[in-house]
Amino acid sequence: MPVFLNAHDADFENAFAALLGAKREDSPDVDHIVAGIIADVRKRGDTALIELTEKFDRLALTPETLRFSTEEIATLVAQVPDNERAALELSAARIQDYHARQMPSDETWTDDTGAMLGWRWSPVSAAGLYVPGGLASYPSSVLMNAIPAKVAGVERLAIAVPTPDGQANPLVLLAAQLSGVDEVYRIGGAQAIAALAYGTETIAPVDKITGPGNAFVAAAKRRVFGKVGIDMIAGPSEILVIADASQNPDWIALDMLSQAEHDESAQSILITNDAGMAHAVSAAIDKHLQTLERRKIAGASWRNFGAVIIVPDLDRAAELSNRIAPEHLELCVEDPDALSQKITHAGAIFLGAWTPEAIGDYVGGPNHVLPTARSARFSSGLSVMDFVKRTTLAKMTPEALRTIGPTAETLAISESLEAHGLSVRARLDHLND
Amino acid sequence: MPVFLNAHDADFENAFAALLGAKREDSPDVDHIVAGIIADVRKRGDTALIELTEKFDRLALTPETLRFSTEEIATLVAQVPDNERAALELSAARIQDYHARQMPSDETWTDDTGAMLGWRWSPVSAAGLYVPGGLASYPSSVLMNAIPAKVAGVERLAIAVPTPDGQANPLVLLAAQLSGVDEVYRIGGAQAIAALAYGTETIAPVDKITGPGNAFVAAAKRRVFGKVGIDMIAGPSEILVIADASQNPDWIALDMLSQAEHDESAQSILITNDAGMAHAVSAAIDKHLQTLERRKIAGASWRNFGAVIIVPDLDRAAELSNRIAPEHLELCVEDPDALSQKITHAGAIFLGAWTPEAIGDYVGGPNHVLPTARSARFSSGLSVMDFVKRTTLAKMTPEALRTIGPTAETLAISESLEAHGLSVRARLDHLND
Numbered sequence: 001m002p003v004f005l006n007a008h009d010a011d012f013e014n015a016f017a018a019l020l021g022a023k024r025e026d027s028p029d030v031d032h033i034v035a036g037i038i039a040d041v042r043k044r045g046d047t048a049l050i051e052l053t054e055k056f057d058r059l060a061l062t063p064e065t066l067r068f069s070t071e072e073i074a075t076l077v078a079q080v081p082d083n084e085r086a087a088l089e090l091s092a093a094r095i096q097d098y099h100a101r102q103m104p105s106d107e108t109w110t111d112d113t114g115a116m117l118g119w120r121w122s123p124v125s126a127a128g129l130y131v132p133g134g135l136a137s138y139p140s141s142v143l144m145n146a147i148p149a150k151v152a153g154v155e156r157l158a159i160a161v162p163t164p165d166g167q168a169n170p171l172v173l174l175a176a177q178l179s180g181v182d183e184v185y186r187i188g189g190a191q192a193i194a195a196l197a198y199g200t201e202t203i204a205p206v207d208k209i210t211g212p213g214n215a216f217v218a219a220a221k222r223r224v225f226g227k228v229g230i231d232m233i234a235g236p237s238e239i240l241v242i243a244d245a246s247q248n249p250d251w252i253a254l255d256m257l258s259q260a261e262h263d264e265s266a267q268s269i270l271i272t273n274d275a276g277m278a279h280a281v282s283a284a285i286d287k288h289l290q291t292l293e294r295r296k297i298a299g300a301s302w303r304n305f306g307a308v309i310i311v312p313d314l315d316r317a318a319e320l321s322n323r324i325a326p327e328h329l330e331l332c333v334e335d336p337d338a339l340s341q342k343i344t345h346a347g348a349i350f351l352g353a354w355t356p357e358a359i360g361d362y363v364g365g366p367n368h369v370l371p372t373a374r375s376a377r378f379s380s381g382l383s384v385m386d387f388v389k390r391t392t393l394a395k396m397t398p399e400a401l402r403t404i405g406p407t408a409e410t411l412a413i414s415e416s417l418e419a420h421g422l423s424v425r426a427r428l429d430h431l432n433d
Numbered sequence: 434m435p436v437f438l439n440a441h442d443a444d445f446e447n448a449f450a451a452l453l454g455a456k457r458e459d460s461p462d463v464d465h466i467v468a469g470i471i472a473d474v475r476k477r478g479d480t481a482l483i484e485l486t487e488k489f490d491r492l493a494l495t496p497e498t499l500r501f502s503t504e505e506i507a508t509l510v511a512q513v514p515d516n517e518r519a520a521l522e523l524s525a526a527r528i529q530d531y532h533a534r535q536m537p538s539d540e541t542w543t544d545d546t547g548a549m550l551g552w553r554w555s556p557v558s559a560a561g562l563y564v565p566g567g568l569a570s571y572p573s574s575v576l577m578n579a580i581p582a583k584v585a586g587v588e589r590l591a592i593a594v595p596t597p598d599g600q601a602n603p604l605v606l607l608a609a610q611l612s613g614v615d616e617v618y619r620i621g622g623a624q625a626i627a628a629l630a631y632g633t634e635t636i637a638p639v640d641k642i643t644g645p646g647n648a649f650v651a652a653a654k655r656r657v658f659g660k661v662g663i664d665m666i667a668g669p670s671e672i673l674v675i676a677d678a679s680q681n682p683d684w685i686a687l688d689m690l691s692q693a694e695h696d697e698s699a700q701s702i703l704i705t706n707d708a709g710m711a712h713a714v715s716a717a718i719d720k721h722l723q724t725l726e727r728r729k730i731a732g733a734s735w736r737n738f739g740a741v742i743i744v745p746d747l748d749r750a751a752e753l754s755n756r757i758a759p760e761h762l763e764l765c766v767e768d769p770d771a772l773s774q775k776i777t778h779a780g781a782i783f784l785g786a787w788t789p790e791a792i793g794d795y796v797g798g799p800n801h802v803l804p805t806a807r808s809a810r811f812s813s814g815l816s817v818m819d820f821v822k823r824t825t826l827a828k829m830t831p832e833a834l835r836t837i838g839p840t841a842e843t844l845a846i847s848e849s850l851e852a853h854g855l856s857v858r859a860r861l862d863h864l865n866d
Contacts, residue, residue, distance in 0.1 A: 083843055084843060084844070084847050086840075086843075087839075087840040087843040087844050087847075088844070090837065090840045091840060091844065094544075094837070097544070098550060101540060101542075102552075104537070107534060109534075111527075111530070111798070115797070115798075116784070117531060117797065117798050117799065119535075119799070122777050122778070124810065124811050125777070125778075125810065138848050139844070139847070139848070140844055140848065171847060207810040207811045208811045226666070226668075226806070226808070228811060229808070229810075229811030229812055233659070235659075248859075248863075250859060251856065251859050251860060254852055254855050254856035254859055255856050257852040257855075257856075258850065258852040258853040258855075258856045260852070261850060261851065261852045261853070262850070288852070288855075292851060292852055293849070293851045294849075294850070294851060294852070298852065336828065337828075340826070343824065344555050344558070345555070345558075345822075345824075346824050347824065347825070348824065348825040348826075348827070349824055349825070349826050349827075350827055350828075351549070351826065351827065351828035352828055352829070353860075354828075354829040354830060354831055354833070354834045354860060355827055355828055355829040355834075356856040356857055356860065357856070358841050358845060358850075358853040358854070358856050358857050359827065359829060359834070359837065359838070359841050359857065360825075360827055361841070361845075361853060362840065362841040362844045362845065362853075363837045363840045363841045363844070364548070364550065364827040364829075364837075365544070365548075365550050365827070366550065366552070366825035366826075366827055367825065370825075371822075373659070375659070375662070376822065376824070377557065377558065377640040377662075377822075378557050378640045378641045378661060378662030378822060379662055379822055380822040380823040380824075381823065381825060383823065385818070389778075389804075389809065389810075389811060389812055389813040390813040390814065390816065391776065391778075391779050391780065391781065391782055391809070391813075392780070392781040392782070392793075392799035392800065392803075392814060393773070393781075393782050393784065393799075394781070394782075394783055394784065394788055394792065394793055394797040394798070394799055395769065395770075395783075395784035395785055395787075395788055396785070396787040396788040396792060396797075397787060398787055400787070401787045401788075401792070404523065404527070404792065404796045404797075405792070406520075407519075407520040407523045407524060407795065407796045408791050408792050408794070408795040408796045410516055410517060410519075410520035411517070411520050411521070411524065411572070411573055411795045411796070412791060412794075412795065414517050414520075414572070414604060415571050415572070415573065416726070416727075417691065417694060417695070417727070417791075418694065418725060418726045418727060419687055419690040419691040419693070419694045419721070419725055419727070419731065420691040420694070420791040420794060420795075421791070422687050422690075422691075422721075423684065423687035423688050423690075423691045423789040423790070423791045424789055424791050424792065426681075426683060426684050426687055427684060427786075427787060427789065430681075
């Protein structure tokens with residue numbers, strides 16, 4: 001059964017701490033297997049990649065068929081029904097508009113010594129995007145990962161998507177096409193991550209890898225980190241809804257179930273200042289769990305990790321929410337803007353009754369790749385910033401060096417770094433000659 | 434001997450690839466030891482921390498003396514000579530000015546459906562900064578890590594600095610004071626990282642840990658990543674100087690040695706379109722290596738990892754530089770601004786003859802914590818951005834939901850996520866009633 005807590009109860013603090021600390025996922029330790037797969041791909045390249053794909057995906061490939069051809073993509077994409085194509089197109093356009101506003105600016109200025117200072121942003125040259133196969137093959141995730149990369153100016157964007165038994169998802173390929181992806185490879189697992197990071201005869205290496213995946217993919221991303229950049233390693237997803245008495249409990253129940261249906265490890269939490277709402281939402285969840293297609297998954301998530309917390313007022317709700325630092329936060333209250341001002345840690349906020357979290361998953365515009373497992377305390381969702389990097393700039397004049405050079409020399413000497421000091425002193429001596 | 438390459442030579446491409454791929458550091462595998470230390474601190478808290486500090490730093494502490502008192506800090510800081518204090522103050526002020534310009538802006542806007550979209554930045558609540566003890570205890574690094582955190586608005590900033598045999602560095606404490614650090618603990622190694630990440634009875638946990646450290650500290654940071662955020666794991670440092678015939682070879686030699694003196698694994702590379710310059714710089718390096726205080730370290734770095742590359746022109750120099758993606762790049766050429774435009778991957782660029790890299794280490798303003806080991810291809814130096822995180826915002830109106838809700842529903846159905854679709858449909862049905 002989900003946890004029911006009341007902030008008035010004497011043992012609330014302990015129970016809340018237990019909720020915060022609960023471990024929702026035991027990832028199998030596959031690091032040893034993954035290390036072997038990466039070493040194999042580094043050593044034998046395409047040959048290893050092809051053997052592993054035959055073994056895991058029951059699919060025989062050649063160096064020529066590792067990559068989807070333009071014709072294959074066109075044929076598959078043509079199967080997508082018009083309404084789904086139109087939906088993907090609108091989503092892509094809105095995600096593009098939102099992310100285009102994230103491009104950071106270059107800055108340069110001259111300070112009072114005459115020194116020019118500043119920085120410049122430039123895109124990662126090549127990025128790889130992992131897309132899971134099978135059930136978790138979500139075209140929306142392709143848009144959410146690929147569009148920020150292309151907005152950032154990434155020149156070469158490659159996708160790795162496994163096609164078990166040769167089954168490809170036409171919507172994934174359409175999403176890739178709409179996002180401007182340059183190359184799509186039918187490879188998966190740790191071997192795909194190894195190929196993207198180190199390259200093979202057929203696949204050129206990339207500089208950054210993003211995208212979700214299973215335990216093997218996650219372990220492989222951890223291992224290649226440093227050789228390439230990676231995005232965060234996502235944990236199980238969560239939603240927190242703060243609701244007051246003004247809300248429709250059935251809508252909130254569906255919002256919470258839309259998180260729970262993702263995964264048995266997902267977590268849905270309701271915080272409300274109205275005991276009646278707490279019970280009405282809980283009853284509505286039970287009702288929908290009788291008929292929902294994914295009721296087995298959603299039911300397990302709700303029973304094992306669901307929680308309903310009654311608080312005296314919305315200030316307390318905001319305080320508890322900040323301690324949870326949820327991935328998704330819905331503010332289903334009369335004045336969501338006011339409550340939003342009190343939120344310091346959350347991946348994404350959905351304000352008001354008309355903004356179900358599902359809007360954010362698909363078409364709102366903001367990214368749906370968000371910090372899980374309380375990491376919104378220190379990290380952000382995926383964005384254009386993940387595909388650019390900053391080069392700082394400094395240009396001294398003789399006058400600027402005369403002004404600040406002696407300071408560098410003093411500190412270099414205090415840190416026993418003589419050559420640092422001499423490199424400044426040689427120039428200062430020249431100026432004084 | 435350092436490597437001498439000429440881009441005209443037939444086997445240049447192979448030799449350059451070997452230079453790019455050369456492994457400069459073999460970190461000892463201390464992960465097993467570190468795992469035990471972290472588990473011990475998590476289990477036994479202060480008791481473990483105190484035992485480990487006695488063992489590794491030969492220093493007996495109590496829960497009351499883990500932290501430097503205000504009086505102790507005042508006494509130590511009073512020992513700093515006036516010229517060093519003035520130097521640290523000027524550095525701190527300039528780093529503060531530069532980083533204040535990095536604060537990102539909140540944005541909100543209303544799109545054509547009437548939906549409000551945007552994002553908001555907020556600081557990490559609590560950060561921990563590791564400062565190595567002994568030889569590598571650099572007050573400049575305290576400024577470079579602590580000031581961006583405080584500019585970002587981090588409320589609680591704690592430093593961990595080991596004090597072997599009770600020896601504290603007054604300059605480190607002054608740098609902490611000037612940066613607005615809130616707490617300084619005399620602890621080090623993996624046990625300090627564990628205490629910052631998980632907390633003990635005396636030390637409250639933080640949300641993000643930055644700062645350099647030895648192999649034990651690096652392994653501990655990798656292990657606590659996820660529980661807290663961490664900065665990059667720095668590898669050995671490197672400098673690349675691109676020089677034309679117009680330059681003073683002695684200055685360039687000193688700049689290259691100022692990298693080499695850091696560490697035997699450091700790397701200094703010269704790329705020049707002038708063979709005379711190549712030989713003059715090399716000769717000047719040999720001359721300084723006879724007298725330099727740290728000639729043993731700098732000499733080993735130069736012999737084992739130094740390189741001089743002759744190219745036909747500066748375009749080729751830029752192209753090779755981009756493949757190296759150096760941490761520090763000096764453009765010692767007649768028109769550094771023009772050459773800078775061709776640089777796509779570098780941590781920091783120092784433009785022109787009057788900007789030795791040492792200026793950037795101390796007092797220029799930009800951060801000296803920069804991406805090493807070719808990671809400037811996909812990552813940036815430390816900045817205010819490392820201490821803030823973004824919360825995305827979305828607020829639909831009934832009209833906005835009517836416009837884009839059906840798209841979310843279509844995609845939810847295509848991804849077999851029924852509750853996602855129902856959460857939108859329930860609201861749309863209400864609007865249509």
